[in-house]
Amino acid sequence: MKPFLTRIAAASVALLGGLLVAGCGGGGATADTTPKFSPSAVVSFGDSLSDQGTYKVGTVAALGGGQYTVNGVGPHWLERIATLYGLTKPCPAQQGLDGLASQGFAVPVTNNVGCFAYGQGGARVTNPVGPGNKLLGGSNAVLGQLTVPVITQMQNHLTAAGGSYKGTELVFVYAGGNDVFINLATVQATIGAGGDPTAAATAGVTAMGQAGAELAGYVKALVVGKGAKNVVVINLPDVSLTPFSKSLPAATQGLILQMVNTFNDQLKTGLSGADVVWVDAAQGVRDQIADPAKFSLTNVTTPACDLSPAKNPLGSSLVCSAANVVAGDISHYLFADSVHPTPYGNQLLSQVVSLELARKGWL
Numbered sequence: 001m002k003p004f005l006t007r008i009a010a011a012s013v014a015l016l017g018g019l020l021v022a023g024c025g026g027g028g029a030t031a032d033t034t035p036k037f038s039p040s041a042v043v044s045f046g047d048s049l050s051d052q053g054t055y056k057v058g059t060v061a062a063l064g065g066g067q068y069t070v071n072g073v074g075p076h077w078l079e080r081i082a083t084l085y086g087l088t089k090p091c092p093a094q095q096g097l098d099g100l101a102s103q104g105f106a107v108p109v110t111n112n113v114g115c116f117a118y119g120q121g122g123a124r125v126t127n128p129v130g131p132g133n134k135l136l137g138g139s140n141a142v143l144g145q146l147t148v149p150v151i152t153q154m155q156n157h158l159t160a161a162g163g164s165y166k167g168t169e170l171v172f173v174y175a176g177g178n179d180v181f182i183n184l185a186t187v188q189a190t191i192g193a194g195g196d197p198t199a200a201a202t203a204g205v206t207a208m209g210q211a212g213a214e215l216a217g218y219v220k221a222l223v224v225g226k227g228a229k230n231v232v233v234i235n236l237p238d239v240s241l242t243p244f245s246k247s248l249p250a251a252t253q254g255l256i257l258q259m260v261n262t263f264n265d266q267l268k269t270g271l272s273g274a275d276v277v278w279v280d281a282a283q284g285v286r287d288q289i290a291d292p293a294k295f296s297l298t299n300v301t302t303p304a305c306d307l308s309p310a311k312n313p314l315g316s317s318l319v320c321s322a323a324n325v326v327a328g329d330i331s332h333y334l335f336a337d338s339v340h341p342t343p344y345g346n347q348l349l350s351q352v353v354s355l356e357l358a359r360k361g362w363l
Contacts, residue, residue: 002144037230039170039286042082042090043116044221045153046174046342047130048318049237050078050119053092055145055318059104060097065319068121069336070304072321077173078117080350084363085170091115093156098134100146107349109146113160118153121318122178125150125211125218143314150175150215154222170362173219174281176236176263177339179211180256187255201255205262212236212263216270224274230362232353233271234279235264241289241300242336243303277360284352285298288334295348296332303337304330 024251044050048068056066065071079089093115095106101106122130122145129135148156150173158164165171183204190200224233239245240257248256264282271278304314305320312324317336336342341349357363 007266014074018338040168043169044120044172047123048121051121052090052117054120055105063319064321068317068340075351077346090117093118100142122147122177125215167229171228171231172236183207208259208263212266214272231276237281237285298332300334
């Protein structure tokens with residue numbers, strides 16, 4: 001189980017303008033690109049896909065890393081959305097590491113006042129122990145990610161905000177990937193110990209459905225139910241299409257797909273009746289990989305980061321930058337490492353998010 005977990009640890013303004021012009025009927029008139037909604041702040045909950053620098057401390061910072069992408073090359077999707085509204089770059093609500101001091105991965109945890117990007121690499125929906133957490137042992141203990149789960153992230157924000165939302169915030173919820181990785185590792189460990197493969201796979205899929213339902217419940221009770229009026233829920237991207245998944249047997253890829261679909265189905269069902277914007281990131285990734293040229297993608301199968309030990313001591317995009325990418329032009333690669341997007345991949349997600357915001361009338 002540990003080696004597997006170690007591997008895991010390891011809007012376009014033009015598009016928006018086009019949508020607004022179309023909505024105004026063209027005719028040569030100048031489109032009004034002023035957002036229809038002016039949020040007081042962007043608040044985000046989730047995992048590495050929305051992490052704004054939780055672990056940008058110690059050796060990670062020294063290596064030029066801090067986010068799960070090609071660092072320093074282009075803005076993150078969340079930053080792009082904030083910019084559309086004239087807001088400053090989102091900052092991490094918490095920073096620190098609980099890893100090996102001798103390698104610079106033990107940095108006291110600090111809570112940043114006025115910062116509302118709660119997403120953390122390794123975070124799960126409910127369970128506090130995710131990929132990279134030292135409690136998993138082995139190489140995970142070297143990095144020591146905090147992996148504060150989404151439910152706690154939401155509770156922490158309520159504490160900082162006095163128990164409720166103002167109703168003027170733009171809130172994003174984007175999680176589930178680490179529940180896939182942990183549940184898949186559990187399935188593999190169970191089978192490796194002689195357990196029944198069918199029963200193990202069924203248990204893994206069931207656990208993913210539970211996580212999706214739990215996340216929906218948290219959104220309703222701890223976000224919408226506490227006064228948030230502008231909430232965006234992004235579903236789990238299709239992890240079965242990542243380089244990580246493609247390196248596994250076909251049957252395992254099928255299991256991952258079933259996990260993703262079950263999580264997303266339960267999340268969407270659980271949100272029934274809640275006034276939230278739904279962003280289908282899973283279909284977005286499927287479309288991009290099915291027709292790369294349509295999205296100006298040049299590579300959707302291999303990582304842009306050189307993950308060799310000599311170039312990347314963590315084997316992760318967390319410490320990837322322009323200094324340790326593969327040779328050639330990686331500006332339109334989709335994946336930074338085996339699961340995380342490049343800056344261009346982040347741009348594509350921001351376009352999908354922006355489209356849904358515009359459809360809602362918030363842009």
